[in-house]
Amino acid sequence: MTRFISGRTPTTNAEAFERALVVTPGGVNSPVRAFRSVGGTPVFLASGHGPYVVDVEGTEYVDLVGQWGPALLGHAHPDVIAAAHEAVARGLGFGASSTGEVELAELVLDRLTLGEGASERRGIEKLRLVSTGTEATMTAIRLARGATGRPLLVKFAGHYHGHSDSLLSEAGSGIATLGIPGSAGITPETAAQTIVIPYNDEDALAEVFALHGDRIAAIITEAAAANMGVVPPKPGFNRLLGETARAHGALLIVDEVMTGFRSTAAGWWGLEEAAGSGYDADLTTFGKIIGGGLPLAGLGGRAEILDLLAPLGPVYQAGTLSGNPVAVATGAAMLRGAGPEVYDRLPRTARTIADGLSAALSAEGVAHTVAWAGSQFSIFFRPDAPQNYAEAQDQHTWRFGAYFHAMLEHGVSLPPSVYEAWFVSAAHDDAAIERVLAAAGPAAKAAAAATPAL
Protein backbone atom coordinates (compact mmCIF):
# COMPACT_ATOMS: atom_id res chain seq x y z
CA MET A 1 0.00 0.00 0.00
CA THR A 2 1.38 3.45 -0.91
CA ARG A 3 1.78 5.91 1.94
CA PHE A 4 2.01 9.22 0.11
CA ILE A 5 0.74 8.77 -3.44
CA SER A 6 -2.94 9.69 -3.59
CA GLY A 7 -3.32 9.18 -7.34
CA ARG A 8 -5.72 12.12 -7.58
CA THR A 9 -4.86 15.52 -9.06
CA PRO A 10 -5.99 18.27 -6.65
CA THR A 11 -8.75 20.47 -8.03
CA THR A 12 -8.61 23.27 -5.46
CA ASN A 13 -5.72 25.42 -4.26
CA ALA A 14 -6.51 24.43 -0.68
CA GLU A 15 -6.31 20.73 -1.47
CA ALA A 16 -3.11 21.18 -3.47
CA PHE A 17 -1.50 23.11 -0.61
CA GLU A 18 -2.66 20.62 1.99
CA ARG A 19 -1.01 17.81 0.07
CA ALA A 20 2.11 19.85 -0.59
CA LEU A 21 2.49 20.57 3.13
CA VAL A 22 2.82 16.84 3.79
CA VAL A 23 5.67 16.20 1.37
CA THR A 24 7.35 19.61 0.89
CA PRO A 25 8.81 21.92 3.58
CA GLY A 26 6.27 24.69 4.07
CA GLY A 27 4.37 23.35 1.07
CA VAL A 28 6.68 25.14 -1.37
CA ASN A 29 9.99 24.84 -3.17
CA SER A 30 10.90 28.52 -2.77
CA PRO A 31 9.81 30.42 0.36
CA VAL A 32 8.10 33.53 -1.06
CA ARG A 33 5.56 31.33 -2.85
CA ALA A 34 4.11 30.26 0.52
CA PHE A 35 2.17 33.54 1.01
CA ARG A 36 3.62 33.80 4.55
CA SER A 37 3.71 37.61 4.54
CA VAL A 38 0.32 38.11 2.89
CA GLY A 39 -1.54 35.23 4.55
CA GLY A 40 -4.02 32.84 3.00
CA THR A 41 -3.62 29.83 0.76
CA PRO A 42 -1.10 29.99 -2.07
CA VAL A 43 -2.45 29.51 -5.56
CA PHE A 44 -1.22 26.44 -7.43
CA LEU A 45 -0.83 27.29 -11.09
CA ALA A 46 -1.72 24.85 -13.81
CA SER A 47 -0.92 26.82 -16.98
CA GLY A 48 -0.04 30.18 -18.44
CA HIS A 49 -0.72 31.89 -21.76
CA GLY A 50 0.33 35.36 -22.81
CA PRO A 51 -0.22 37.74 -19.89
CA TYR A 52 -2.35 35.24 -17.96
CA VAL A 53 -1.87 32.36 -15.56
CA VAL A 54 -4.55 29.84 -14.59
CA ASP A 55 -4.73 28.03 -11.25
CA VAL A 56 -5.85 24.44 -10.55
CA GLU A 57 -9.39 25.73 -9.93
CA GLY A 58 -9.52 27.15 -13.45
CA THR A 59 -9.35 30.80 -12.33
CA GLU A 60 -7.46 33.03 -14.73
CA TYR A 61 -5.33 35.94 -13.46
CA VAL A 62 -3.46 38.73 -15.19
CA ASP A 63 0.06 37.87 -14.16
CA LEU A 64 2.40 40.54 -12.80
CA VAL A 65 4.91 38.01 -11.47
CA GLY A 66 6.15 36.87 -14.87
CA GLN A 67 7.92 33.81 -13.46
CA TRP A 68 9.89 36.36 -11.38
CA GLY A 69 11.33 37.78 -14.57
CA PRO A 70 11.86 35.23 -17.33
CA ALA A 71 8.43 35.64 -18.96
CA LEU A 72 9.51 38.69 -20.97
CA LEU A 73 7.35 37.71 -23.96
CA GLY A 74 4.50 36.37 -21.84
CA HIS A 75 3.71 32.76 -20.99
CA ALA A 76 3.98 29.95 -23.53
CA HIS A 77 5.12 32.23 -26.33
CA PRO A 78 4.76 30.16 -29.55
CA ASP A 79 8.37 30.73 -30.70
CA VAL A 80 9.81 29.78 -27.33
CA ILE A 81 7.60 26.70 -27.06
CA ALA A 82 8.51 25.67 -30.62
CA ALA A 83 12.22 26.02 -29.81
CA ALA A 84 11.70 23.85 -26.73
CA HIS A 85 9.86 21.17 -28.73
CA GLU A 86 12.54 21.08 -31.40
CA ALA A 87 15.31 20.81 -28.83
CA VAL A 88 13.48 18.19 -26.78
CA ALA A 89 13.03 16.04 -29.85
CA ARG A 90 16.82 15.93 -30.25
CA GLY A 91 17.40 14.84 -26.64
CA LEU A 92 17.19 16.40 -23.21
CA GLY A 93 20.88 16.80 -22.54
CA PHE A 94 24.18 15.21 -23.28
CA GLY A 95 26.71 16.23 -20.64
CA ALA A 96 28.88 17.34 -23.53
CA SER A 97 29.12 20.58 -25.44
CA SER A 98 26.48 21.41 -28.02
CA THR A 99 26.40 24.20 -30.59
CA GLY A 100 23.32 25.85 -29.05
CA GLU A 101 25.47 26.95 -26.10
CA VAL A 102 27.81 28.81 -28.41
CA GLU A 103 24.92 30.41 -30.30
CA LEU A 104 23.40 31.68 -27.07
CA ALA A 105 26.75 33.08 -25.89
CA GLU A 106 27.13 34.87 -29.24
CA LEU A 107 23.63 36.34 -28.96
CA VAL A 108 24.35 37.61 -25.45
CA LEU A 109 27.78 39.01 -26.25
CA ASP A 110 26.43 40.82 -29.29
CA ARG A 111 24.07 42.71 -27.01
CA LEU A 112 26.68 43.57 -24.43
CA THR A 113 29.85 44.50 -26.22
CA LEU A 114 30.75 48.05 -27.15
CA GLY A 115 31.97 48.85 -30.64
CA GLU A 116 35.60 48.62 -31.72
CA GLY A 117 37.87 51.22 -30.21
CA ALA A 118 35.92 51.37 -26.93
CA SER A 119 37.88 51.06 -23.72
CA GLU A 120 38.84 47.42 -23.35
CA ARG A 121 37.39 47.28 -19.84
CA ARG A 122 33.89 47.87 -21.18
CA GLY A 123 31.48 45.20 -22.26
CA ILE A 124 31.59 41.45 -21.99
CA GLU A 125 33.96 39.23 -23.92
CA LYS A 126 33.20 35.75 -22.62
CA LEU A 127 30.30 33.95 -20.98
CA ARG A 128 30.16 30.80 -18.82
CA LEU A 129 26.71 29.21 -18.64
CA VAL A 130 25.39 27.73 -15.38
CA SER A 131 21.91 26.69 -14.28
CA THR A 132 20.74 29.28 -11.73
CA GLY A 133 21.37 32.88 -10.77
CA THR A 134 22.63 31.60 -7.43
CA GLU A 135 25.38 29.64 -9.17
CA ALA A 136 26.27 32.61 -11.35
CA THR A 137 26.83 34.98 -8.41
CA MET A 138 28.50 32.27 -6.31
CA THR A 139 30.95 31.60 -9.14
CA ALA A 140 31.51 35.32 -9.68
CA ILE A 141 32.62 35.66 -6.05
CA ARG A 142 34.95 32.67 -6.27
CA LEU A 143 36.39 34.06 -9.46
CA ALA A 144 36.92 37.48 -7.88
CA ARG A 145 38.68 35.88 -4.92
CA GLY A 146 40.75 33.72 -7.24
CA ALA A 147 41.68 36.69 -9.42
CA THR A 148 42.65 39.00 -6.55
CA GLY A 149 43.84 36.53 -3.92
CA ARG A 150 41.75 38.48 -1.38
CA PRO A 151 39.03 37.23 0.97
CA LEU A 152 36.46 39.98 1.55
CA LEU A 153 33.28 40.80 -0.27
CA VAL A 154 31.22 44.00 -0.04
CA LYS A 155 27.47 43.71 -0.60
CA PHE A 156 24.56 46.04 -0.02
CA ALA A 157 21.81 45.60 2.54
CA GLY A 158 18.56 44.57 0.86
CA HIS A 159 20.25 43.23 -2.27
CA TYR A 160 19.57 39.61 -3.16
CA HIS A 161 21.97 37.53 -5.21
CA GLY A 162 20.58 34.04 -4.65
CA HIS A 163 21.06 31.78 -1.67
CA SER A 164 24.78 30.95 -1.48
CA ASP A 165 26.27 31.26 2.01
CA SER A 166 28.29 34.45 1.44
CA LEU A 167 25.33 36.37 0.05
CA LEU A 168 22.49 35.87 2.49
CA SER A 169 23.51 38.53 5.04
CA GLU A 170 20.83 41.23 5.19
CA ALA A 171 19.55 40.00 1.85
CA GLY A 172 16.36 41.11 0.15
CA SER A 173 13.67 38.94 -1.44
CA GLY A 174 12.53 36.06 0.82
CA ILE A 175 14.90 37.07 3.63
CA ALA A 176 13.25 40.50 3.66
CA THR A 177 9.78 38.99 3.25
CA LEU A 178 10.26 36.72 6.25
CA GLY A 179 11.72 39.63 8.23
CA ILE A 180 14.91 37.76 9.19
CA PRO A 181 18.52 39.05 9.12
CA GLY A 182 19.95 36.09 7.24
CA SER A 183 20.01 32.31 7.37
CA ALA A 184 20.91 29.74 10.00
CA GLY A 185 23.51 27.23 8.86
CA ILE A 186 26.13 29.73 7.76
CA THR A 187 29.34 29.62 9.76
CA PRO A 188 30.44 32.85 11.49
CA GLU A 189 33.72 32.56 9.59
CA THR A 190 31.88 32.67 6.26
CA ALA A 191 29.55 35.47 7.34
CA ALA A 192 32.56 37.51 8.49
CA GLN A 193 33.94 37.54 4.95
CA THR A 194 30.95 39.58 3.72
CA ILE A 195 30.76 43.23 4.70
CA VAL A 196 27.25 44.66 4.33
CA ILE A 197 26.84 48.40 3.81
CA PRO A 198 23.82 50.62 3.04
CA TYR A 199 22.93 51.05 -0.63
CA ASN A 200 23.43 54.37 -2.39
CA ASP A 201 25.72 55.51 0.43
CA GLU A 202 28.98 56.98 -0.90
CA ASP A 203 30.34 57.62 2.60
CA ALA A 204 29.85 54.04 3.76
CA LEU A 205 31.56 52.85 0.58
CA ALA A 206 34.55 55.14 1.10
CA GLU A 207 34.79 54.11 4.75
CA VAL A 208 34.75 50.38 4.09
CA PHE A 209 37.49 50.72 1.48
CA ALA A 210 39.54 53.00 3.75
CA LEU A 211 39.39 50.34 6.44
CA HIS A 212 39.70 47.13 4.42
CA GLY A 213 40.60 48.17 0.86
CA ASP A 214 43.59 45.87 0.44
CA ARG A 215 41.59 42.81 1.57
CA ILE A 216 38.47 43.35 -0.53
CA ALA A 217 38.14 41.03 -3.53
CA ALA A 218 34.93 42.50 -4.92
CA ILE A 219 31.89 44.66 -4.56
CA ILE A 220 28.71 42.88 -5.65
CA THR A 221 25.63 44.95 -6.46
CA GLU A 222 22.30 44.43 -8.16
CA ALA A 223 22.49 46.54 -11.31
CA ALA A 224 19.37 48.24 -9.96
CA ALA A 225 18.08 46.82 -6.70
CA ALA A 226 14.72 45.10 -7.06
CA ASN A 227 14.58 42.59 -4.21
CA MET A 228 13.64 45.12 -1.48
CA GLY A 229 11.05 46.56 -3.78
CA VAL A 230 12.57 48.56 -6.60
CA VAL A 231 15.34 50.90 -5.45
CA PRO A 232 17.42 52.18 -8.37
CA PRO A 233 21.02 53.29 -7.91
CA LYS A 234 21.53 57.04 -7.57
CA PRO A 235 22.79 58.49 -10.86
CA GLY A 236 26.51 57.68 -11.10
CA PHE A 237 26.49 55.25 -8.15
CA ASN A 238 27.33 52.18 -10.27
CA ARG A 239 30.14 54.15 -11.91
CA LEU A 240 31.47 55.12 -8.49
CA LEU A 241 31.43 51.45 -7.48
CA GLY A 242 33.56 50.54 -10.51
CA GLU A 243 36.01 53.39 -9.88
CA THR A 244 36.31 52.61 -6.18
CA ALA A 245 36.87 48.92 -6.78
CA ARG A 246 39.48 49.63 -9.44
CA ALA A 247 41.32 52.18 -7.30
CA HIS A 248 41.80 49.48 -4.66
CA GLY A 249 42.58 46.53 -6.92
CA ALA A 250 39.18 44.94 -6.31
CA LEU A 251 36.58 43.86 -8.88
CA LEU A 252 33.02 45.05 -9.46
CA ILE A 253 30.43 42.31 -9.92
CA VAL A 254 27.16 43.64 -11.32
CA ASP A 255 24.22 41.29 -10.88
CA GLU A 256 21.88 41.54 -13.87
CA VAL A 257 20.01 38.32 -13.10
CA MET A 258 16.79 40.34 -12.91
CA THR A 259 17.51 43.40 -15.04
CA GLY A 260 19.48 41.64 -17.80
CA PHE A 261 17.67 41.75 -21.17
CA ARG A 262 14.72 43.43 -19.44
CA SER A 263 15.68 47.05 -18.69
CA THR A 264 16.92 47.33 -22.30
CA ALA A 265 18.23 44.86 -24.88
CA ALA A 266 21.56 45.25 -23.07
CA GLY A 267 20.03 45.23 -19.60
CA TRP A 268 20.62 47.92 -17.00
CA TRP A 269 24.14 48.41 -18.34
CA GLY A 270 22.61 49.44 -21.68
CA LEU A 271 20.26 51.86 -19.96
CA GLU A 272 23.10 53.57 -18.09
CA GLU A 273 25.29 53.64 -21.22
CA ALA A 274 22.48 55.43 -23.07
CA ALA A 275 22.00 57.85 -20.16
CA GLY A 276 25.70 58.76 -20.15
CA SER A 277 26.41 57.17 -16.77
CA GLY A 278 27.95 53.97 -18.16
CA TYR A 279 30.07 51.94 -15.77
CA ASP A 280 32.72 49.26 -16.05
CA ALA A 281 31.75 45.95 -14.52
CA ASP A 282 34.48 43.34 -14.25
CA LEU A 283 31.94 40.53 -13.98
CA THR A 284 28.24 40.52 -14.82
CA THR A 285 25.77 37.81 -13.86
CA PHE A 286 22.65 36.86 -15.80
CA GLY A 287 19.68 34.58 -15.15
CA LYS A 288 15.93 34.47 -15.72
CA ILE A 289 15.38 35.79 -19.30
CA ILE A 290 18.63 34.25 -20.59
CA GLY A 291 17.05 30.79 -20.18
CA GLY A 292 13.72 31.75 -21.73
CA GLY A 293 11.91 30.24 -18.72
CA LEU A 294 14.07 27.15 -18.17
CA PRO A 295 16.89 26.84 -15.63
CA LEU A 296 19.84 28.66 -17.16
CA ALA A 297 22.06 31.50 -16.03
CA GLY A 298 25.40 32.95 -16.98
CA LEU A 299 28.49 34.77 -15.86
CA GLY A 300 30.21 37.18 -18.23
CA GLY A 301 33.21 39.45 -18.19
CA ARG A 302 36.52 40.29 -19.73
CA ALA A 303 38.36 37.33 -21.21
CA GLU A 304 41.36 37.74 -18.91
CA ILE A 305 39.11 37.14 -15.89
CA LEU A 306 36.75 34.52 -17.36
CA ASP A 307 39.76 32.53 -18.55
CA LEU A 308 40.76 31.99 -14.93
CA LEU A 309 37.92 29.44 -14.83
CA ALA A 310 38.75 25.76 -15.27
CA PRO A 311 39.81 24.22 -17.62
CA LEU A 312 42.05 27.18 -18.56
CA GLY A 313 42.59 28.56 -15.09
CA PRO A 314 42.73 27.57 -11.42
CA VAL A 315 39.19 28.61 -10.36
CA TYR A 316 36.91 25.58 -10.43
CA GLN A 317 33.31 25.60 -11.60
CA ALA A 318 31.29 22.83 -13.25
CA GLY A 319 27.74 21.58 -13.76
CA THR A 320 26.11 18.37 -14.98
CA LEU A 321 23.25 20.37 -16.48
CA SER A 322 25.25 23.48 -17.43
CA GLY A 323 24.41 24.74 -20.92
CA ASN A 324 21.47 22.33 -21.18
CA PRO A 325 20.45 22.13 -24.86
CA VAL A 326 16.75 22.71 -24.24
CA ALA A 327 17.40 25.71 -21.98
CA VAL A 328 19.86 27.31 -24.40
CA ALA A 329 17.31 26.84 -27.20
CA THR A 330 14.50 28.53 -25.24
CA GLY A 331 16.89 31.27 -24.10
CA ALA A 332 18.00 31.96 -27.66
CA ALA A 333 14.37 31.97 -28.89
CA MET A 334 13.46 34.50 -26.23
CA LEU A 335 16.39 36.77 -26.97
CA ARG A 336 15.67 36.58 -30.71
CA GLY A 337 12.03 37.47 -29.99
CA ALA A 338 12.98 40.44 -27.81
CA GLY A 339 13.47 43.08 -30.46
CA PRO A 340 13.22 46.88 -30.19
CA GLU A 341 9.40 46.80 -30.21
CA VAL A 342 9.46 44.78 -26.98
CA TYR A 343 11.72 47.27 -25.25
CA ASP A 344 9.57 50.10 -26.52
CA ARG A 345 6.37 48.49 -25.29
CA LEU A 346 7.38 47.29 -21.81
CA PRO A 347 7.89 50.70 -20.15
CA ARG A 348 4.69 52.07 -21.69
CA THR A 349 2.67 49.11 -20.43
CA ALA A 350 4.26 49.34 -16.99
CA ARG A 351 3.63 53.09 -16.83
CA THR A 352 -0.06 52.73 -17.76
CA ILE A 353 -0.59 50.10 -15.11
CA ALA A 354 1.38 51.91 -12.41
CA ASP A 355 -0.31 55.26 -13.10
CA GLY A 356 -3.75 53.63 -12.80
CA LEU A 357 -2.88 51.86 -9.56
CA SER A 358 -1.34 55.00 -8.13
CA ALA A 359 -4.35 57.15 -9.03
CA ALA A 360 -6.67 54.67 -7.30
CA LEU A 361 -4.52 54.64 -4.15
CA SER A 362 -4.41 58.45 -4.12
CA ALA A 363 -8.19 58.58 -4.47
CA GLU A 364 -8.43 56.49 -1.30
CA GLY A 365 -5.89 58.67 0.51
CA VAL A 366 -3.32 55.88 0.82
CA ALA A 367 0.22 57.26 1.18
CA HIS A 368 2.37 55.49 -1.39
CA THR A 369 4.95 55.93 -4.08
CA VAL A 370 5.77 53.99 -7.24
CA ALA A 371 9.50 53.30 -7.59
CA TRP A 372 11.06 52.58 -10.98
CA ALA A 373 14.06 50.89 -12.54
CA GLY A 374 13.55 50.74 -16.29
CA SER A 375 10.23 48.97 -16.88
CA GLN A 376 10.29 47.39 -13.44
CA PHE A 377 8.39 48.97 -10.63
CA SER A 378 6.96 48.33 -7.20
CA ILE A 379 4.66 50.21 -4.88
CA PHE A 380 5.91 51.34 -1.48
CA PHE A 381 3.37 52.30 1.15
CA ARG A 382 5.31 55.45 2.09
CA PRO A 383 5.14 58.89 0.49
CA ASP A 384 8.60 59.00 -1.05
CA ALA A 385 10.89 56.60 -2.86
CA PRO A 386 13.42 54.82 -0.62
CA GLN A 387 17.14 54.91 -1.37
CA ASN A 388 18.20 51.98 0.79
CA TYR A 389 16.94 48.97 2.72
CA ALA A 390 16.23 50.83 5.98
CA GLU A 391 13.99 53.24 4.10
CA ALA A 392 12.37 50.43 2.09
CA GLN A 393 11.40 48.75 5.37
CA ASP A 394 10.05 52.02 6.75
CA GLN A 395 6.61 51.81 5.16
CA HIS A 396 3.12 50.57 5.96
CA THR A 397 3.97 46.99 4.96
CA TRP A 398 0.78 45.89 6.74
CA ARG A 399 -1.30 47.39 3.93
CA PHE A 400 0.17 45.02 1.37
CA GLY A 401 -1.58 41.78 2.42
CA ALA A 402 -5.03 43.34 2.00
CA TYR A 403 -3.99 44.98 -1.27
CA PHE A 404 -2.53 41.73 -2.61
CA HIS A 405 -5.63 39.65 -1.79
CA ALA A 406 -8.04 42.22 -3.22
CA MET A 407 -6.05 42.16 -6.44
CA LEU A 408 -6.09 38.36 -6.48
CA GLU A 409 -9.85 38.29 -5.87
CA HIS A 410 -10.25 40.63 -8.84
CA GLY A 411 -8.13 38.46 -11.10
CA VAL A 412 -4.65 39.97 -10.80
CA SER A 413 -1.67 38.01 -9.53
CA LEU A 414 0.98 40.16 -7.81
CA PRO A 415 4.21 38.93 -6.24
CA PRO A 416 3.16 37.79 -2.75
CA SER A 417 5.56 40.13 -0.93
CA VAL A 418 5.80 43.89 -0.56
CA TYR A 419 9.56 43.52 -1.19
CA GLU A 420 9.36 42.01 -4.68
CA ALA A 421 9.36 43.86 -8.00
CA TRP A 422 6.44 43.60 -10.42
CA PHE A 423 6.95 42.36 -13.97
CA VAL A 424 5.04 43.13 -17.14
CA SER A 425 5.56 41.32 -20.43
CA ALA A 426 5.30 42.16 -24.10
CA ALA A 427 2.08 40.11 -24.11
CA HIS A 428 0.26 42.45 -21.70
CA ASP A 429 -2.20 43.92 -24.17
CA ASP A 430 -5.00 46.44 -23.69
CA ALA A 431 -7.40 43.77 -22.41
CA ALA A 432 -4.95 42.63 -19.73
CA ILE A 433 -4.16 46.21 -18.74
CA GLU A 434 -7.90 46.97 -18.49
CA ARG A 435 -8.35 44.03 -16.13
CA VAL A 436 -5.57 45.29 -13.87
CA LEU A 437 -7.01 48.81 -13.86
CA ALA A 438 -10.47 47.44 -13.03
CA ALA A 439 -8.96 45.82 -9.92
CA ALA A 440 -7.16 49.01 -8.90
CA GLY A 441 -10.13 50.65 -7.12
CA PRO A 442 -11.17 47.70 -4.94
CA ALA A 443 -7.53 46.97 -4.09
CA ALA A 444 -6.92 50.59 -3.09
CA LYS A 445 -10.03 50.46 -0.87
CA ALA A 446 -8.74 47.30 0.79
CA ALA A 447 -5.33 48.91 1.39
CA ALA A 448 -7.02 51.99 2.86
CA ALA A 449 -9.11 49.87 5.21
CA ALA A 450 -6.17 47.73 6.39
CA THR A 451 -4.90 48.16 9.95
CA PRO A 452 -1.55 47.18 11.46
CA ALA A 453 -1.46 43.82 13.25
CA LEU A 454 -1.44 44.22 17.04
Ligand SMILES: Cc1ncc(COP(=O)(O)O)c(C=O)c1O
Ligand atom coordinates in the same frame (compact mmCIF):
# COMPACT_ATOMS: atom_id res chain seq x y z
C1 LIG B 1 19.27 39.96 -8.66
C2 LIG B 1 19.20 38.46 -8.43
N1 LIG B 1 20.33 37.75 -8.38
C3 LIG B 1 20.33 36.44 -8.21
C4 LIG B 1 19.15 35.74 -8.07
C5 LIG B 1 19.19 34.27 -7.88
O1 LIG B 1 18.72 33.60 -9.01
P1 LIG B 1 18.11 32.13 -8.89
O2 LIG B 1 16.82 32.26 -8.15
O3 LIG B 1 17.96 31.69 -10.31
O4 LIG B 1 19.10 31.31 -8.14
C6 LIG B 1 17.93 36.44 -8.13
C7 LIG B 1 16.60 35.79 -8.01
O5 LIG B 1 16.35 34.81 -7.49
C8 LIG B 1 17.96 37.84 -8.32
O6 LIG B 1 16.84 38.56 -8.36
Ligand SMILES: N[C@H](C=O)CCC(=O)O
Ligand atom coordinates in the same frame (compact mmCIF):
# COMPACT_ATOMS: atom_id res chain seq x y z
N1 LIG C 1 13.12 37.77 -5.70
C1 LIG C 1 13.38 36.40 -6.07
C2 LIG C 1 14.11 36.41 -7.36
O1 LIG C 1 14.27 37.37 -8.04
C3 LIG C 1 12.11 35.67 -6.15
C4 LIG C 1 12.26 34.24 -6.55
C5 LIG C 1 12.15 33.33 -5.37
O2 LIG C 1 12.84 33.54 -4.38
O3 LIG C 1 11.38 32.36 -5.46
